Amino acid sequence: MNRVATYLEQSPVEDVLVLTPHDPQVPEPAVKGLDRIPKFSTGSIPVFALIGRNDYVMGAPLAKASSDVLTSYDPDVVHLVSPDILGFSAQRWARDNGVCAVCTYHTQIDRYVRFYTAKHSLLDKLRPRIAVQKLFSTFYGGCDVVAVPNSAIADKLVLKMGIPRAKIGLFPYCRGVLFLLRPEIHATSTPSPRRHKSHRRGVNATQYNPGKRSKSLRAKFGADDSNVVVLWAARLVPEKGADLFADAFVALFNNKTLLEHYPGVIDRIRIVVVGSGPSRAQMEAALPPDRTVFFGHLVGDELRAAYASSDVYFFPSHTEAFPNTLLEAQASGLAVLAPAYSVNRALVPAGSGHLVDEHAGPEEFADGLFTLLRDPRYRRAIGKEAVRVARNRTWAKAFDGLTTCYDRCKALRR
Numbered sequence: 354m355n356r357v358a359t360y361l362e363q364s365p366v367e368d369v370l371v372l373t374p375h376d377p378q379v380p381e382p383a384v385k386g387l388d389r390i391p392k393f394s395t396g397s398i399p400v401f402a403l404i405g406r407n408d409y410v411m412g413a414p415l416a417k418a419s420s421d422v423l424t425s426y427d428p429d430v431v432h433l434v435s436p437d438i439l440g441f442s443a444q445r446w447a448r449d450n451g452v453c454a455v456c457t458y459h460t461q462i463d464r465y466v467r468f469y470t471a472k473h474s475l476l477d478k479l480r481p482r483i484a485v486q487k488l489f490s491t492f493y494g495g496c497d498v499v500a501v502p503n504s505a506i507a508d509k510l511v512l513k514m515g516i517p518r519a520k521i522g523l524f525p526y527c528r529g530v531l532f533l534l535r536p537e538i539h540a541t542s543t544p545s546p547r548r549h550k551s552h553r554r555g556v557n558a559t560q561y562n563p564g565k566r567s568k569s570l571r572a573k574f575g576a577d578d579s580n581v582v583v584l585w586a587a588r589l590v591p592e593k594g595a596d597l598f599a600d601a602f603v604a605l606f607n608n609k610t611l612l613e614h615y616p617g618v619i620d621r622i623r624i625v626v627v628g629s630g631p632s633r634a635q636m637e638a639a640l641p642p643d644r645t646v647f648f649g650h651l652v653g654d655e656l657r658a659a660y661a662s663s664d665v666y667f668f669p670s671h672t673e674a675f676p677n678t679l680l681e682a683q684a685s686g687l688a689v690l691a692p693a694y695s696v697n698r699a700l701v702p703a704g705s706g707h708l709v710d711e712h713a714g715p716e717e718f719a720d721g722l723f724t725l726l727r728d729p730r731y732r733r734a735i736g737k738e739a740v741r742v743a744r745n746r747t748w749a750k751a752f753d754g755l756t757t758c759y760d761r762c763k764a765l766r767r
Contacts, residue, residue: 354434360752362390367756370426372419374412374439393422412439420446428452430759434459436492444495453762456496457755458506461672490514498522498762500755502675505695522758563686563740565654565661574646574662576623581726583622584663584687586656586678587670589630594669596632599639601669601718606641611723618727627651627659660685664732665725667691669718671711676700680746683739688732690721705738 361369371392412435415423423446431447433440433456440456447454493499493510499521501507510516576582587593602624605611611619624645626636637647651659660666666682667690679700682689689706691697692713701708709721725732 356748357432357752357755358390360748370422370428372423372439372443374435374437391426393419411435411437414438414442415446424450430455430762432457432759433496436489441492444492448495453497453765454495455498455500455758455762456493457500458493458502458510459675461506486514490516493520496520497765498758500758503696503699505699506675508695522754522761561657561660561681561684561743563661563736565657565685567658567662570658570662574623574625575644580621580623581665581729581732582625582663583665583667583722584625584627584659584682585667586627586651586659586681587668589626589628589632589636591632592670592672593630594671595630595636597669597715597718598667599636600715601667601722602641603639604715605719605722608719608723615723615727619723622722622726625659625663627656657681657685660687663687664736665690665722667718667722669713673697679706680743684743686736686740688725688736689739690718690725701739702742704735705742706735 358369358371361367369390371390373392373394423443429452431443431452431454433443433454436456444454444456446452489510493514493516497520499510499516501510501521507518507521510521511518571577571580571582574580574582585598589595602622605619605622608619622644624640626633626640626645626647627650629650633647637645648659660681663685664687666679666687668676668678668682669692670676671692671694673696676691676696679689679691679697683701683705689701691701691706691708692711693708694711697706697708707721707725709717713721
């Protein structure tokens with residue numbers, strides 16, 4: 354969302370005001386390059402604390418002071434990001450003031466809740482996933498245009514949440530009316546309160562590319578050219594598949610048949626984990642310390658080099674609406690291993706990655722790891738095709754799609 358706000362601020366025909374929730378217990382983030390953008394904050398309240406996670410926060414509703422700022426700013430478009438209390442109140446403000454609302458869909462939170470309610474039988478009996486879907490149905494149903502990252506998410510919103518298909522556009526490829534001469538757009542954006550890599554819609558192929566590969570960094574991985582480096586780059590949390598990631602390697606290292614018939618092959622694996630989160634200790638306990646390196650949180654050139662210096666990107670998550678880490682891995686030339694659920698099928702076309710069954714368990718992922726480990730020609734071929742696929746998904750296309758959504762929204766209001 355910082356990229357979106359910067360794009361709008363730099364455009365000669367657009368103007369942007371950012372309203373963001375902020376948790377007072379978290380230090381104010383310093384965002385480079387956003388000093389020129391008008392920005393005001395609202396307090397935040399914790400959510401999900403009852404099911405074991407208080408690091409998710411959502412914004413408090415608009416107060417009178419915030420509403421007065423919006424009224425004075427007089428936006429043409431309100432861009433809503435989070436379906437939380439702040440999002441609902443901003444949506445109501447837009448409706449009451451005759452301003453069109455574009456809502457972007459970022460995270461499949463209804464898939465998240467099962468990871469935290471399964472341990473609480475009472476909460477699980479309340480069927481929280483259906484409750485979240487009904488909440489989303491109300492929120493996205495109240496938007497003029499709902500911009501989704503791919504057709505798989507569009508189908509989900511239509512079939513499971515009852516959102517009219519006529520309201521849906523695709524961001525980055527939002528379909529609708531495109532005015533050749535577009536008047537000035539004022540967009541009020543309400544970013545999510547937490548940084549979440551998978552929310553992004555494009556990839557900078559000049560920054561993420563195979564040329565960032567580093568022998569010295571591979572040496573820090575404990576790897577040379579004979580090794581196969583398997584990378585994870587994400588928050589280390591259950592909903593990202595942290596348990597499944599570790600269990601797949603346990604299944605692979607304990608497969609006596611493979612160890613007997615292919616001696617030394619599995620020993621070539623090196624595991625690199627980039628990210629932080631509450632599942633780290635559990636992953637460290639499960640993965641072999643002699644072939645696993647935990648780097649913690651990386652950004653910028655260090656992160657790009659970590660991608661390019663690896664060989665396989667293993668990401669078993671089933672909860673993403675747009676797993677941007679897959680795009681970054683593809684742009685870096687990695688062979689992607691992931692479950693073949695609808696979103697991944699849209700992002701990883703045939704020949705550009707290795708997808709296993711949508712409901713695969715540790716053993717199936719272990720088989721996928723071994724396939725990529727044993728067949729370097731196949732691994733390199735899908736990595737090469739992945740680069741070609743990723744280069745077609747750029748930030749320029751994403752921003753063009755989003756501004757088209759804004760135009761479509763304003764046309765509906767007129």
